[in-house]
Amino acid sequence: MHPVLEQVTAQIRERSKALRQNYLDRLDRDANEAPDRARLSCGNLAHGFAACQESDKQTLKLMDSVNVGIVTAYNDMLSAHQPYQGYPDIIKEALRELGSTGQVAGATPAMCDGVTQGQAGMELSLLSRDHIAQSTAVALSHQMFDAALLLGICDKIVPGLLIGALRFGHLPAMFVPAGPMPTGLANKEKLRIRQLYAQGEVGRDALLEAESASYHSAGTCTFYGTANSNQMVLEAMGLQLPGSSFVNPGTELRDALTRYTAQHITKISGKSKNFRPLGRVVDERAVVNGIVALLASGGSTNHTIHLTAMARAAGIIISWEDMDKLSRVTPLLAKVYPNGSADINHFHAAGGTGALFTELLSNGLMHGDALTTWGENFADFCVEPKLEHGQIQWSPAPKTSLDDSVIGAVAKPFDPEGGLRQLDGNIGRAVIKISAVAPEHRIVKAPAVVFDSQHALEARFKAGELNKDCVVVVRYQGPKANGMPELHKLTPFLGVLQDKGFAVALVTDGRMSGASGKVPAAIHVSPEAASGGWIGRIQDGDLIEVDATKGTLQVHIDELEFSQRIQASAPIEDDNCGRDLFAATRALLSSAETGATFLFDEATALNALQSATE
CATH class of the missing domain: 3.50.30.80 (IlvD/EDD C-terminal domain-like)
Structure with a gap:
């Protein structure tokens, strides 16, 4: 293990000791006191499954099956979230095959910075993250569930879902990605047209044609922005299946991964022998792994805010200084636009997350012993899924890059430091x-x-x-x-x-x-x-x-x-576009370096950071 990685992890653990222990105590209390279905009143339970099909009702009455709560960010306006429309049916059918059930527990808003860019609505974007966390908590508060599947992929949605789910950290939870759209217009060409438009050398028709050729179908945008950085971080934290982030939507493999996740989460529920509650999986090692993966891939600066808030939800306090220290020893190993000309599909084809994690782990730059939702620990995440006869099989990821212009090596990085x-x-x-x-x-x-x-x-x-x-x-x-x-x-x-x-x-x-x-x-x-x-x-x-x-x-x-x-x-x-409804919320937000959140008090984080430097 790299000594700086060990040092930063130890510093995070020490400064977070009291807050983390308080979180774990609450997690254990919730696990012992939360009314599972067997403890719900008959009226509670009847309301909870009234709309289910008859076979699901009978399964839920047995009390020994796993009922999975689905929290979805589906809408059909946004390309990244449109594929989620059919996911609940896929998940429910996969669960029934194991004698378990699933219910859509609730939905969250999912707004797109690409749509609101430069518009009044963009001022609601960051605020939406904490409201997504709250809506996730509302969904899971019915306490009908033994596990949760989180359907979200883009900028504020993933952090919000995770923050909300961590309040129910006594349950296992996994994310179910939808994948990126196929490659369209090259990102460098898109940027060239944008700059020509800014100089008045091309008109709006040319600009719209270029933008439409870039963002052209269902799936996340293909550049390496916050949405795809989210997926990188989730895999590095062990919160979704290895190699699953960048499989295109609408493919057989994508649907098979969704079915696999639905069935797998029953195997890590409290009714199994391999219980993996979310609040135990997200610890200091997982957070550091997420930071390192972000740095090595040149990921989104939004995560200097989001990772801070996500970690805080699990009782862990991190700082920009932690990220800086890790960045100085984490080489840049990926060149994906805007850091290079390749898009995320090219990255996936070059070996993807499995190749990147293999390189980082073999050089002591990630915690291989970190607990994950799949496999024994994070060391098992150096694999990729294959579809054989309709079933997911796991193969070792490439040990070296299949395209060294996109994924590099620690011995020959694109930059000696992270991004x-x-x-x-x-x-x-x-x-x-x-x-x-x-x-x-x-x-x-x-x-x-x-x-x-x-x-x-x-x-x-x-x-x-x-x-x-x-x-x-x-x-x-x-x-x-x-x-x-x-x-x-x-x-x-x-x-x-x-x-x-x-x-x-x-x-x-x-x-x-x-x-x-x-x-x-x-x-x-x-x-x-x-x-x-x-x-x-x-x-x-x-x-x-x-x-x-x-x-x-x-x-x-x-x-x-x-x-x-x-x-x-x-x-x-101006208070148009609904901004006036969020005025009181804005006043409560903490600073960017403590997560820009109204969910946690800023003083606790600042005091812990201050005491750590004294």
Whole structure:
């Protein structure tokens, strides 16, 4: 085991000791006190199975069968979640074959950042994660279930489902993926058209044609954004079947994996001899494995927020510093757009998660002894599923990459370090994704150009006012300010400036997510402007230095002058698109570095982190 991996895991375990023990005690209490079906009143039980078919009712009355609660994020507007429409029927039929039953316990919202990008609805996106957690808890609160299957795949949905399910961590739970859409227009070509459109060189018709060719069918988007990063992290944490993340929807193998998962979870329920409650599977080792897999694959910066909140739901406190330490010893082993030209289907064909995990485990960079929902432990996850005569068979994953331009080796990585860094300085703390940023662009020192929204930048760009070295500062985009929307409307404009030869960077208390690209972006700045963070004191012309190599984020002015500056006023936001309904929730959100959540108190995490550094 790599000594830094051991050290970080031990530090997480030590700082989380009291909170984790409290969680495990509650888990055991819930397991002993929760009314299983045998303890429900006859009226409770009758209500619980009134709509079931007769054979399922008879099975449920026996009390010794496994009843699986299905929580689904199905809707037919979003490509990633549309395949889930038929999953409940597949799951129920597979369970009946074993004398067990399944019920759709509830549904959660599932919104798409791709649809709301640059629109008012994006300000509800991050907030939806905690509401998904709450709706998952509502679904499972009927306590009719011996296990749970979670049907969700995209940005906020997976973290929300896991946070909610961990409150019922005395039950086993597994995720059931739906897979990515087949490859469409190459991602680099899509980016080229976007930049041409930003410069006014092609029209909206050309842009729409390119976007439609990219996002063209059911399944997740094929670039390596938050949705596909979710799948990588879930596998690394042992929460879904190995090799199952990136099998395309609508295939025989995809349906067979769904059936297999449905039947497998009965084998790890409390009615089996191999009980694997979710709250025991998600421990410090699983969390570290998830972080390492994210770093080695150049995954989404959103997980600097989501993993923090997910871990906290299991009584575990992690920090950006933990991620930074692990990133410095975890080599970048995957080149998937925006870190390379390949898409996620190419990654899967090159050996996928099995090849990546094999390489990391063999070099002591993952916890092979971590408990998982399948196999003995995580060391068993270096396999891939095959379909033989309609049945899933497991074969060893490729020991080496089948395409070394997509999946590398520790001995010959694409970068000696992982994709994420923490930045610290007089502006605050931030994170930066460097896996797609060329080394020559990782240090930018230039005057600030300050905006209060991503929309305000477009006019100045088109007027030619940004044709210079500059650090674009976009403030009042944090959790409390407006729900922390992603700011991808900035990406084409900043990319054009960089292509023109200007030194350009972004500093914001907002998000850029998994599609963060070639322009260095110091994001999630904490404290945010709305909480009095000093990012709200930066003025046009201030000299700012973003140094991803040293890990610093500085404004080069006199410290006394900076401290005495008056905070810029927050912009007045419209409350259209339902944003007014979330005003009270926004006010409760914690900082980005503690998970941007209203579900857990921020003080507990900050106190634990502070005591760990003293």
